[in-house]
Amino acid sequence: xxxxxxxxxxxxxxxxxxxxxxxxxxxxxxxxxxxxxxxxxxxxxxxxxxxxxxxxxxxxxxxxxxxxxxxxxxxxxxxxxxxxxxxxxxxxxxxxxxxxxxxxxxxxxxxx
Amino acid sequence: xxxxxxxxxxxxxxxxxxxxxxxxxxxxxxxxxxxxxxxxxxxxxxxxxxxxxxxxxxxxxxxxxxxxxxxxxxxxxxxxxxxxxxxxxxxxxxxxxxxxxxxxxxxxxxxxx
Numbered sequence: 001x002x003x004x005x006x007x008x009x010x011x012x013x014x015x016x017x018x019x020x021x022x023x024x025x026x027x028x029x030x031x032x033x034x035x036x037x038x039x040x041x042x043x044x045x046x047x048x049x050x051x052x053x054x055x056x057x058x059x060x061x062x063x064x065x066x067x068x069x070x071x072x073x074x075x076x077x078x079x080x081x082x083x084x085x086x087x088x089x090x091x092x093x094x095x096x097x098x099x100x101x102x103x104x105x106x107x108x109x110x111x112x
Numbered sequence: 113x114x115x116x117x118x119x120x121x122x123x124x125x126x127x128x129x130x131x132x133x134x135x136x137x138x139x140x141x142x143x144x145x146x147x148x149x150x151x152x153x154x155x156x157x158x159x160x161x162x163x164x165x166x167x168x169x170x171x172x173x174x175x176x177x178x179x180x181x182x183x184x185x186x187x188x189x190x191x192x193x194x195x196x197x198x199x200x201x202x203x204x205x206x207x208x209x210x211x212x213x214x215x216x217x218x219x220x221x222x223x224x225x
Binding site for chain 2: 042088103104105106
């Protein structure tokens with residue numbers, strides 16, 4: 001069974017631009033969560049989607065948004081990028097969100 | 113103040129030895145607690161997840177314990193291997209309705225030959 005995939009793996013953007021990251025969960029998984037990881041803040045929860053609905057949301061500004069499609073694939077969008085948005089963005093999937101999550105390899109975003 | 117505190121911050125042990133990592137939390141209400149292993153430059157790997165009613169769960173050489181009364185969890189690694197060198201992160205989730213997840217800063221474990 002294929003694991004969680006994320007695209008792109010690496011991305012370089014400039015301040016003010018916007019970016020869209022994609023995550024394909026393991027087949028059959030309906031819960032997709034997004035995390036931001038930085039050396040200074042560690043791992044932080046962004047939001048969780050389940051059956052195309054945002055079910056949980058972390059403490060991030062409205063520039064960070066996401067959505068989930070009927071096939072459970074999810075996208076995360078960051079608008080008006082700031083230097084501090086440079087981070088590894090991880091996606092994780094599970095069947096319902098209450099059991100073991102499987103993480104993707106992440107998308108490393110660099111904002112210049 | 114972080115509601116999830118992990119100790120020690122870093123740990124060096126010899127291959128074959130056992131070790132225990134600690135996680136204390138003040139998150140309330142409590143839904144579940146997860147331990148993750150993260151190799152440098154890679155995404156976290158889920159080791160265990162425990163709910164309020166569970167007090168121990170094993171995954172191979174990893175055994176997690178949970179005392180919901182004292183709000184403490186530990187991750188015990190048996191017969192350590194060089195590949196156990198990684199960061200171990202404790203994540204505590206509050207009641208799902210409050211969408212609150214708190215992450216510990218992690219313990220950096222180095223296993224030396």
